[in-house]
Amino acid sequence: MSISKKWSAAAAGLLALALASGGAVSASAAPGDPIKNPQSNGSNGSFYLFDENAESADAPGQVFDRAQYLFAASDNVDYLSEIDPDDYAAPGTWDTVYKFVAKPSELNGGTGSWRAYALDSAAGPNGGVLTPALTLGDLTAGNNGSIDSVFAADGDWLVGLAFTTNAGVTPVGMVYRTVTIDGDTDTYTYAPIEYDVPVGPEPVVEADLTAGLETTGLVTETVDSKILAIDAGVAQAGKTLSYGTFPAGLADQVILDANGVGTIDASVVPYWQTTKLYLAESDNTVVAWDTFTLSQDQITTDTTDVTVEVTNSGKFSIVAPAAQSIDLGDVRRNRVTTPVALGAVSVFDDRDELKGWNLNITSSAFTGPGATSVPANALGYAPVGTTLVGGITAGAAKLAGEGTFGVLATADAGSATGEFEPVVIDTNLTFKAPINAAKGVHTAVLTLDLVSK
Structure with a gap:
């Protein structure tokens, strides 16, 4: 069942203007990272x-x-x-x-x-x-x-x-x-997206850890600490070397000082596991390796259940702009007015079931002097979100004189505002006068609908 709440005609804003110039709004999106084309499944690209x-x-x-x-x-x-x-x-x-x-x-x-x-x-x-x-x-x-x-x-x-x-x-x-x-x-x-990557050196395998490269004292571990002390000797002094382990778990770089000493964080390595750690040059040539085993004292733990109940107000409402009449100014025939802000529109959604919603915008035709009128699509708008939260986005702009009316804002299912922190959306209004528009004041009624998905 859809729930519809309207900023009705009784509270609707009157748009008043006489026949003056404006502008347009454009947007662009950043490109994604380069990917393999085609993917191994045959797709020309991905998303x-x-x-x-x-x-x-x-x-x-x-x-x-x-x-x-x-x-x-x-x-x-x-x-x-x-x-x-x-x-x-x-x-x-x-x-x-x-x-x-x-x-x-x-x-x-x-x-x-x-x-x-x-x-x-x-x-x-x-x-x-x-x-x-x-x-x-x-x-x-x-x-x-x-x-x-x-x-x-x-x-x-x-x-x-x-x-x-x-x-x-x-x-x-x-x-x-x-x-x-x-x-x-x-x-x-x-399945993960496949990327075009440069060809690099062959990875280090355990067979590369030969006896001649084993370095007793390369790694020093202490009880209850997962920070390893590394001493590669003066032959490796001042170098930045890659390191890794067998079984796998650690993989990064270590900076050695003037004595060939440094530290490595081994937090991801389990206690009591016998692990081989190696150091390698940038081309993955192993220069040293050693075995270590992390240890810890006996640890006892105690647990306590923590319970909290979340409540909500059930509120689902729209608060319209305070201004009930908006003057878009003067405009020449076949020209667009300077944008004028509608004013802040607040939406609250603190319902039991967060279904999402759309804040729709529509306008009546503009009534002109005598029996003349201008179609509703002469009105343009460009939503501006002043306070948005996750899952709630401003809608697309509509150019004056073109297109159809849409949404000022939309909320995905699961998004909420809370009882006292509304989403706030504004929009800049414009009007394009038809080339044959009658001279004089034209008025229309702007309507906002808050509709549950």
Whole structure:
């Protein structure tokens, strides 16, 4: 059930203006890191994953369940970076965007063969696919059992975006990643992105630790300390050497002083494990190694349970700007007004179930002198978030005289404001006078709707 709260006509702001100039707003996204193209699964490129808090979800081996909300972006830091269709399909060759799950043999049949899919769009401010949701459990359309058959089958699958024609049946370009499904637990993992990396020296293997290089006294350990004292001797004085261990665990560099002495933090090495530590030059030539075993005194512990109950107010509301009438100034025909701030709009969401929400903006047509009018889309806006929290973002700008109305702000499921700390959003309003607009004052009613997802 959707909950809708409106900044209604009784409290709506009147936009008043006579027929004067303004400007436009643009945005750009930072590019992602270079990746191997194609990936070993055949994809021409890849994308990055973010969770419901807009935090990176690309940690190696990270496990997700089928209802976990994830979305994709083209940059590993900027979660609002759009996935550009031109990177995968020639301009003008496609007309629809889909997200899909398929086996390699099901790729080329589009909606006629993909196991699960859902419609998406390239509606970002820069013409790309903006934050496409990749929650696998929501891809309920498909073939041969849809997403349920994917989790029932286990194994490796391909998940990604396709730019298609012929009502989705003909993919023109695609970008995808490999996931491994565990149907017994209804979970899955993403294979890591492959990067182009320079060829380096051969890694050190345990066989490189020959008897002639063993250095008694290279490592000194003390009871209850995981800081190793290193004494490589004057032959290694002043050097910066790489180090590593067998079994694996430590890998970094150590700076030795004028006597060849330094320290290494071995916190990740378990107590009572016999470990070999080596020092190597930049080309991975081993120059010395030694064996050590960390030890500790007997430790006793006691535990105490700590309990706290979290409560909430259930509040879900919008507080509109104090100003009920906004004058956008004077404007010449076929020109745009200077931006004028609507004023701060506050949104509170402290409900039991945090479903997320959209703060939508619409306007009536502008009534002019006599029986004249100007279409509502003459109004433009550019949202400016003054106080935003994780999972809540400002919407895209709309140019005066162009496009359709959208959202001032949107909140992902799971995001909250608390009872007393609202999200605060403002927007700069502009108006483009049609070339044949009547001279005189024009007015319209601006409406904000807070809608639960």
